[in-house]
Amino acid sequence: MTSRFSIAVDAMSGDFGPRSTIPATIAFAESHSDTDISLFLSDGTVVPKELPANISIVYSPSVVTMDDSPANVLRNKQDSTMAQAIEACSQGAADAVISAGNTGALVALGRHHLGTFDNIRRPAICKAIPTLAGHSYMLDLGANAIADAQMLHNFALMGSAMAAELDHNPSPSVAILNIGVEHSKGNRVIHEVDALLKQDGRLNYVGYIEGDAIYSGSVDVIVADGFVGNVALKVSEGVARLALGQLKSSFRQNLYGRLLGRFAQPLLRKWHKQFDPARYNGACLLGLNRPLIKSHGSTDERGFLSALVMAKELAGTGLTQRLQAQAIARKLGEGQ
């Protein structure tokens, strides 16, 4: 007997919308016959005539845009593809839900329909980032544009639990992203959370980490508020793009370079594939009671496909349920 999985997909999300989400979902459905997919589309969206049998279409009357405020979405867009996909997951019709849409709206709808772990006020966006040593987990990547010390403490606990579960690491090292490693560096919130984490025996807290050490792989979990985390992640993508662009142009500057560049193409592609932070697509909203996957908004078909794979993995491993159980047993989110 094999178990079946189901995923709800907000196909009207991301910069490319259905142009990237539909082909990605079809590719995913074809290679994952054990998974049923509900594709949430806005009324009238044209779909290919022949769809794999494990895809079913659900039409919704509205769509969440990037300009919609979370409050407006909660009040007026419960009939949107995003809201209805999340609601399907909350009602058990899907094991996981995925969207590349408006982060603020996703967080608001996720909290509303799926709820958060006991004692966790706010979910955080968490993902694995590539490092020289393999990967680390970083959170929050943009769910909370401001965070107090207690929220950051919760993020540390959730990130540590995620690393422990996914990497079978009994004691993941946790650091706070700061503007220096010395005790006096940072601001009031940073000093407060530093004091909280030092006192928390459940954590392997190692202190501060600076931005240039994120990709060294020296710690397993990196904690920041959603503003700083989001900037750090997006800056990384920008630098990777610039680096590749500059490298390609230096290979183009003279005949010698052009010849070399031609031979170097396969290596460059491989390098880009290994390294580009945007390729590690798919982040989860940690702290919600069901797996909600946030795909990068600017991702292409390939990127959305890898976020779908992540959604299935999270549904399959039962990570959320185990974290939820931990949240109760270990009292995540309660101060010492």
Next chain:
Amino acid sequence: MTSRFSIAVDAMSGDFGPRSTIPATIAFAESHSDTDISLFLSDGTVVPKELPANISIVYSPSVVTMDDSPANVLRNKQDSTMAQAIEACSQGAADAVISAGNTGALVALGRHHLGTFDNIRRPAICKAIPTLAGHSYMLDLGANAIADAQMLHNFALMGSAMAAELDHNPSPSVAILNIGVEHSKGNRVIHEVDALLKQDGRLNYVGYIEGDAIYSGSVDVIVADGFVGNVALKVSEGVARLALGQLKSSFRQNLYGRLLGRFAQPLLRKWHKQFDPARYNGACLLGLNRPLIKSHGSTDERGFLSALVMAKELAGTGLTQRLQAQAIARKLGEGQ
């Protein structure tokens, strides 16, 4: 007739201290005979016997460490190399001062001895960053670990004035670093400064910019608080280092790659030189009444040398005096 310049150097600063600052200063002095350098060293530091004639040594009894809090430095370390170099500049014995030391201490001593422009409460660290289009100016890179809307407004005015002066750009475009470009994105402080900049007719304000667009060169001046700006800059350095490391290792993975890598070396070196954000060394504390240059703490001899060149340029162009005049004439720092 040629004019002479003078620079005060805190040689006890940076991760490598005199091992990198002394050789860099000697190299600079040898190639800039129109500049006199006061090298501030701690008592007993050994220097090469033969120094260029335009270097004079000043010994100080103490040194500011990376752990020193700004308050402690102000109270107890006025006899340090850092404090005495800055004081020399404030008394007119030097046209500019340079240090690779503790940022918090530099800001505190800079404010104390050099003072800030009228109406500017806090200086900001500003530097040119390499972009696909040339360079942009980014501030604050770490002088203020927290900033309110009025401070960010001042940073925008100072950054705009710097770009106007150095690049002869009559209307530099200014953007705020945010976690989305839509109106609703960000937090309260971001929304407040957005409203202030929109109303300020002295600025060519273009709205929000995301982290992945910093290096596109689409705007001339990027404004952030010192926490976010510092993380953005250091993450960039980390990614550049990782990218180069990964690229080198993919050139090493098989015989074909090793051969290619051998031929590609000169191009790689050139690329690294063009791109590496750490090579654009030397940032100025904008808003102080005299030029104070902050060199990257982890820089080597070559990096410190380029910061020295920047110090001379800023002294030579009279940028600080012109910004100061603008601060009075254009009422920088006064709300509308």
